Amino acid sequence: MVEWDIRKLQVLRALRERGTVTAAAEALHMTPSAVSQQLANLARQLGVPLLEARGRRVRLTDGARLVLAQTEPVFEQLERAEAALAAYAEGEAGEVRVGAFATSVPALVVPAVRALRDAHPGVSVRVREAEAAEAYELLTAGDVDLALSLAAEAPSAADPRLTQVPLLADPLDVALPPDHPLAQAPALTLTDLSSEPWIFGGSGPWSDITRRACEAAGFSPYQGHSASGWTAILAMVEAGMGVALVPRMAAGRRDGVVLRDLGPDGPVRHVTAAVRRGGESGRAVCRVLEALRDAAAAGL
Structure with a gap:
């Protein structure tokens, strides 16, 4: 029976998201050689090749994509476990990192932050302004916890990594x-x-x-x-x-x-919020989503 290593799977997933070994290494705060070594060890453990050379770059094999597709529910459950642990340990406290496109910041994010200060002062929001498409990239890469963006720029609704919440037309x-x-x-x-x-x-x-x-x-x-x-x-x-x-x-x-x-x-343009699948069960993320929904409803 294969002994699954979550850390190595996270490295493989980061390579899929970032596209190159160097970019994956930067995202994971590792060296490129360490990333390559982890992937080589994972390939030996699984008994299938995971990478193939394409010029100076590498790409994931069909076997690697199969592994990631089958283990995606594991990452979802880990997100849920992390969210549950944070809710247990911190109660109403916690920081939520929000990636948001420019016009949504004054119209939705700022009113939501003001409302949270009164209703849930232990929940803090750290905002990162980003282009609409970039907000989703930051979310899938783990750089933000919630993306506020445009539906036209969203990944497919069938994307297993994300839960999308319509906010505003x-x-x-x-x-x-x-x-x-x-x-x-x-x-x-x-x-x-x-x-x-x-x-x-x-x-x-x-x-x-x-x-x-x-x-x-x-x-x-x-x-x-x-x-x-x-x-x-x-x-x-x-x-x-x-x-x-x-x-x-x-x-x-x-x-x-x-x-x-x-x-x-x-x-009209459709504004949505998105979180990584499973992350919506985190109490602090839920509070921010509620505040954004209220801000959107007030702006209609």
């Missing part, structure tokens, strides 16, 4: 200069703006969200200018250089810009 408003002919139109749709120059990032989630919303309305947006920060985007809108979609959660009041609601059929 954030409407997208259109930003127009005040003197735009449609700024005060009684009803406004994206199709009405199909010939306008649009302002959005050259790549990344916001570019994808803008393009998908316009294409769903029947046109491909002409990108007049490229910008990723809301300050720059709204400044260009104010100057009459184009129009832009702006998530309501990110929009602040700005003189010189008119924000128009596109109605109940207008586009």
Whole structure:
């Protein structure tokens, strides 16, 4: 019977997540040679090759992927055990590391932290701002305990590593200069703006969200200018250089810009929270999730 070694399996899992021996070693605070030695020992224990060379890199064999697929429930149960132990030892106390995309920090994370200070002062939150897709990468790598991100950037819902919790459908408003002919139109749709120059990032989630919303309305947006920060985007809108979609959660009041609601059929972006499978049973994580749900409900 095979003698399973959790530490060696964690090393193999880190290699799958990080892609290279060097990156896995950095994540595990080990040397690359120690990682290679652990994997070689694991291969001998299991009696199957786990790595194959591809140029200067290595990739996991089908046998290695089979091992990880079959042992994933073990990691889930270990997460549950760790969460249960923390709840027993610390009660209501504990630190939760949150990776969150930029606009969610002031709109959701900060209100949640304020509420936790009053209701559960022993639960602390350490925030790490990250791009939407990066938040999930930080979660699966173990660098944060909870990821606040966009559903469009999430791994497959069938991913066995994560539990995803829908939080908010954030409407997208259109930003127009005040003197735009449609700024005060009684009803406004994206199709009405199909010939306008649009302002959005050259790549990344916001570019994808803008393009998908316009294409769903029947046109491909002409990108007049490229910008990723809301300050720059709204400044260009104010100057009459184009129009832009702006998530309501990110929009602040700005003189010189008119924000128009596109109605109940207008586009939205879906904000989700995610934890590693099993981690949702941790009491401190549950408290943070509850506070985020309350902040999302208050912002609707």
